[in-house]
Amino acid sequence: MTPMTPMTPMTPTAPYRSAPSTDVLTSNGHRLSPGPRRLGRLEAVPEAQRTDLAALRERFDRDGYLFLPGFFDRATVLSFRRHYFSRLLPSGLVRADADPVEGLAGPEAGLDRGRLREILFKEIVPGRAYEALCRHPALVAFYRWFLGSEELHLHRRKIIRHVAPGESGIGTATQAHYDLVYLRGGTDRVVSSWIPLGDCPVERGPLIYLEGSHHRVKRQEAAGTLKRPAASITADLPALAEEYDARWLVTDFAAGDLMVHNAHIVHASLDNKDPSGAFRLSTDIRYQAAGEPIDGRWQNHWHDQDGL
Numbered sequence: 001m002t003p004m005t006p007m008t009p010m011t012p013t014a015p016y017r018s019a020p021s022t023d024v025l026t027s028n029g030h031r032l033s034p035g036p037r038r039l040g041r042l043e044a045v046p047e048a049q050r051t052d053l054a055a056l057r058e059r060f061d062r063d064g065y066l067f068l069p070g071f072f073d074r075a076t077v078l079s080f081r082r083h084y085f086s087r088l089l090p091s092g093l094v095r096a097d098a099d100p101v102e103g104l105a106g107p108e109a110g111l112d113r114g115r116l117r118e119i120l121f122k123e124i125v126p127g128r129a130y131e132a133l134c135r136h137p138a139l140v141a142f143y144r145w146f147l148g149s150e151e152l153h154l155h156r157r158k159i160i161r162h163v164a165p166g167e168s169g170i171g172t173a174t175q176a177h178y179d180l181v182y183l184r185g186g187t188d189r190v191v192s193s194w195i196p197l198g199d200c201p202v203e204r205g206p207l208i209y210l211e212g213s214h215h216r217v218k219r220q221e222a223a224g225t226l227k228r229p230a231a232s233i234t235a236d237l238p239a240l241a242e243e244y245d246a247r248w249l250v251t252d253f254a255a256g257d258l259m260v261h262n263a264h265i266v267h268a269s270l271d272n273k274d275p276s277g278a279f280r281l282s283t284d285i286r287y288q289a290a291g292e293p294i295d296g297r298w299q300n301h302w303h304d305q306d307g308l
Contacts, residue, residue: 025202026271027173028235032248040247042067064214064265071258078255080133081198081281087124091116103279105164126301134158134285149289157298163205163280165272173205174269175232176240178217182308186295190288194259197281201252204280205272211247214264237268
């Protein structure tokens with residue numbers, strides 16, 4: 001693995017594209033090993049392959065993911081980021097003296113959690129702006145082409161996550177898991193989209209992926225040796241990398257990037273240590289061919305108390 005250099009501060013108009021710093025990466029307080037046997041870089045799909053369906057499907061089967069930088073227009077994504085934090089201003093989540101697109105965390109003492117939940121789950125999640133983003137014409141066209149199905153199904157349960165800077169300890173970052181454990185009522189060919197809603201360098205806590213883990217998970221699923229019911233695997237990402245003898249793959253993401261991953265690859269997130277005090281904002285949504293079995297539990301709007 002090539003050396004990784006430090007990042008520069010975020011500006012809303014210029015995406016991150018330099019190599020991420022990996023001096024100290026943590027997830028739920030666990031420090032990831034920086035050595036080349038346990039840490040690597042997510043590889044973007046080369047431009048030459050982005051219009052080659054056979055190559056993309058082969059890559060997806062091999063790697064379990066497709067990293068597509070610049071898939072969306074940057075301004076479109078930043079517009080939704082501004083909408084999100086502007087709507088939540090009355091809750092005190094973000095600083096009122098800063099541009100909402102920056103998503104700078106307000107003082108904890110000023111946060112009205114009840115108002116935040118009301119706005120998030122009654123206005124933003126079921127709102128038109130979020131639905132339009134999740135049904136962006138470029139995304140719909142991509143999945144029709146990639147899945148080979150003119151009729152698609154977008155699961156109504158679509159998740160938005162804002163992660164505050166400076167939080168640490170078990171439960172603050174997404175623990176290691178693979179999506180199928182939460183989607184067993186439908187096809188295992190459901191495909192997840194993870195979309196950073198704003199620039200998301202490694203210090204802001206993006207998703208990371210355990211290299212090649214989907215191959216082992218598929219074997220264990222077939223053998224029936226994986227634990228049920230649905231649950232995360234662990235918060236101890238360094239130990240899991242040792243168990244799998246695999247690398248955690250990381251990168252800096254920019255507004256407009258798209259991650260596509262299958263239902264079997266193990267992934268998690270880093271802790272948000274953003275020095276500017278900005279929230280990580282992202283959404284994960286799921287598409288599948290409409291003719292495949294659909295998990296009925298995922299057909300209601302997301303709520304953090306929906307039991308999934």
